[in-house]
Amino acid sequence: MTISHRIRAVLLVPAVALAASGALSACGSSTATSAASTAATAVKTTGTSAAKATGQAGQLTVTDPWVKAADTGMTGAFMVVKNSGTTDLQIVSASSPASSMMQLHETVMDAGGAMKMQEKSGGFSIKAGATHEFKPGGDHIMFMGLGSPLKSGTTTVITLKFADGSTLPVTAEVRTFSGAKETYVPGATTGSNPMATMTSHG
Amino acid sequence: MADQTPTTVPTGSSEPAGTPRRSVLGLGAALLGGAGVGVLATQLSGLGSDANTTGALAGSATGTDPEWATHREPFFGTHQSGIATAPQAHAVFLALTLAPDAGRDGLRRLMRLWTSDASRLQRGIPTLADPQPDLAGPPGRLTVTVGLGRGALDKAGLADRAPAWLAPLPPFKVDRLEDRWSGGDVFLQVCGEDPIVLAHAVRSLIVSAKGIATIHWQQRGFRRPATSVSTMRNLMGQVDGTVQPAETDYDSLVWIGDEAPDWLRGGTSVVVRRIRMTMDTWDELDPEAKEQVIGRRLTTGAPLTGTKELDKADLDATKAGLHVIPDFAHIRHAAPVAAKEKILRRPYNYDEPVTGAANADSGLLFVCFQRDVVGQFVPIQTRLAASDLLNVWTIPIGSAVFAVLPGATEGGYLGQALLGEG
Numbered sequence: 001m002t003i004s005h006r007i008r009a010v011l012l013v014p015a016v017a018l019a020a021s022g023a024l025s026a027c028g029s030s031t032a033t034s035a036a037s038t039a040a041t042a043v044k045t046t047g048t049s050a051a052k053a054t055g056q057a058g059q060l061t062v063t064d065p066w067v068k069a070a071d072t073g074m075t076g077a078f079m080v081v082k083n084s085g086t087t088d089l090q091i092v093s094a095s096s097p098a099s100s101m102m103q104l105h106e107t108v109m110d111a112g113g114a115m116k117m118q119e120k121s122g123g124f125s126i127k128a129g130a131t132h133e134f135k136p137g138g139d140h141i142m143f144m145g146l147g148s149p150l151k152s153g154t155t156t157v158i159t160l161k162f163a164d165g166s167t168l169p170v171t172a173e174v175r176t177f178s179g180a181k182e183t184y185v186p187g188a189t190t191g192s193n194p195m196a197t198m199t200s201h202g
Numbered sequence: 203m204a205d206q207t208p209t210t211v212p213t214g215s216s217e218p219a220g221t222p223r224r225s226v227l228g229l230g231a232a233l234l235g236g237a238g239v240g241v242l243a244t245q246l247s248g249l250g251s252d253a254n255t256t257g258a259l260a261g262s263a264t265g266t267d268p269e270w271a272t273h274r275e276p277f278f279g280t281h282q283s284g285i286a287t288a289p290q291a292h293a294v295f296l297a298l299t300l301a302p303d304a305g306r307d308g309l310r311r312l313m314r315l316w317t318s319d320a321s322r323l324q325r326g327i328p329t330l331a332d333p334q335p336d337l338a339g340p341p342g343r344l345t346v347t348v349g350l351g352r353g354a355l356d357k358a359g360l361a362d363r364a365p366a367w368l369a370p371l372p373p374f375k376v377d378r379l380e381d382r383w384s385g386g387d388v389f390l391q392v393c394g395e396d397p398i399v400l401a402h403a404v405r406s407l408i409v410s411a412k413g414i415a416t417i418h419w420q421q422r423g424f425r426r427p428a429t430s431v432s433t434m435r436n437l438m439g440q441v442d443g444t445v446q447p448a449e450t451d452y453d454s455l456v457w458i459g460d461e462a463p464d465w466l467r468g469g470t471s472v473v474v475r476r477i478r479m480t481m482d483t484w485d486e487l488d489p490e491a492k493e494q495v496i497g498r499r500l501t502t503g504a505p506l507t508g509t510k511e512l513d514k515a516d517l518d519a520t521k522a523g524l525h526v527i528p529d530f531a532h533i534r535h536a537a538p539v540a541a542k543e544k545i546l547r548r549p550y551n552y553d554e555p556v557t558g559a560a561n562a563d564s565g566l567l568f569v570c571f572q573r574d575v576v577g578q579f580v581p582i583q584t585r586l587a588a589s590d591l592l593n594v595w596t597i598p599i600g601s602a603v604f605a606v607l608p609g610a611t612e613g614g615y616l617g618q619a620l621l622g623e624g
Binding site for chain 1: 308310311312314315318329330331333409410412413414
């Protein structure tokens with residue numbers, strides 16, 4: 001991405017909420033938010049379930065799970081996951097008592113160079129031994145409709161579900177965060193062409 | 203000192219593997235234990251040569267960080283760090299006001315957030331949701347120390363669990379206290395050798411408090427750098443902090459025991475007083491007069507009855523019928539009358555932009571830790587307020603008392619024994 005692209009994408013983010021333009025699809029640029037990455041310095045936290053998971057769930061190590069605090073509407077969850085197994089695995093969905101609907105989202109660049117966020121069709125495949133980062137401005141787990149406020153300093157459980165049906169509950173810290181203002185494009189999935197924007201989450 | 207043992211970080215520490223820690227730990231032990239200057243100098247000469255050979259002092263981009271930069275102070279333990287820790291060069295002190303609707307739940311959430319933040323930052327690891335993660339390390343001996351004021355317990359509905367001493371100090375006639383430097387519900391002391399890392403840590407902690415507490419006051423202080431071999435000086439030029447409790451007496455003089463509510467055992471109390479120095483009139487005194495005021499030599503810090511800084515002051519010595527250490531001298535009244543009247547001083551200088559007609563806004567952030575505020579600190583301050591000639595040039599303009607929580611255990615959080623669920 002060129003520098004001018006980066007700047008444009010950063011500037012677009014706050015404009016989205018005001019403009020309510022159908023054409024805008026900025027999801028935040030990597031420049032704007034990738035700094036929140038903690039992969040390089042990850043610490044094992046209490047986020048991983050204490051219970052012994054089986055199947056694909058048993059292969060996944062979760063580090064630094066957190067959720068952006070929000071009172072209502074949508075918000076995002078972020079974490080670093082590592083497939084410690086010798087076979088590939090597939091995260092197909094997520095659920096949480098905090099939100100009746102959850103989606104797995106990816107952030108991709110459209111033909112015009114802008115970043116857009118959309119549901120990841122089929123979920124995320126993690127190769128054997130690979131690490132995958134869910135981070136602001138990148139792939140993330142989306143709370144589509146909070147049932148009650150997620151307050152900073154509390155925790156919430158996100159249960160990841162895998163292709164083999166196994167599940168892994170992850171306890172995530174709720175944190176105040178000013179970024180992750182990506183605009184969600186409803187109806188868009190991998191390979192589709194987003195036509196409309198919705199209100200930002202968080 | 204068990205709580206000074208570096209913790210093991212399971213993964214991804216920013217600290218280079220195998221970094222030697224002995225000299226900094228030795229420095230801490232020497233300073234805290236009141237060991238001789240010779241020991242101190244030996245430890246530090248090792249530190250200094252390390253730094254020189256790496257080229258780090260020259261700011262080389264390719265050199266290895268000196269040990270003070272990469273050294274980690276452990277966060278988890280019986281006691282919080284930042285108390286028995288050898289003082290770092292830079293400090294920021296904050297008092298926050300709990301939001302009216304925060305309550306016990308809000309205070310608990312704040313303690314959970316700060317525990318998470320501090321335990322990571324002290325390892326040089328970014329906080330969760332850190333917008334500037336590259337500023338988190340190397341940690342440079344960062345410490346975060348948390349305390350609660352009376353207001354925090356009142357607002358959390360826990361007034362019945364507050365010790366009696368958790369209240370403003372009794373008024374002293376020398377006080378000219380300003381609200382903007384006094385009181386507060388929640389206390390943070392953040393210290394470090396690297397002011398950039400420190401600034402980032404402070405901001406991270408403030409951001410975490412968003413919606414739960416707001417800043418009441420914020421004070422910044424500085425001391426000698428970690429590589430300095432001598433006791434710090436205050437901005438009046440005096441060697442400041444020579445006499446300290448022996449480390450072996452911390453259990454009786456610093457750490458709170460069975461006399462206190464259970465949630466405070468292993469904690470301590472802190473007194474934070476902002477002492478303005480009237481530098482313009484202090485400048486008018488001759489060196490000999492300045493030495494008479496304090497009772498010590500300016501150059502060496504030695505008591506007027508001795509030749510070296512660590513010589514014990516002889517308060518009874520006379521010359522021509524007068525006390526060698528004058529009746530009005532600071533160290534005479536600061537000296538303990540009862541054996542327990544000893545406090546762990548951890549002061550920092552402040553020097554702020556000049557306003558008005560004065561040529562300085564300088565002073566001392568007097569910070570001391572003790573097991574018993576009423577039995578240890580108050581008698582000393584009462585004598586000083588009554589008879590210390592230094593009062594002519596020093597004016598207390600801020601004052602606060604906080605209960606410093608015991609340390610957190612891994613997996614737990616600060617204040618858990620007070621705020622735990624249920």
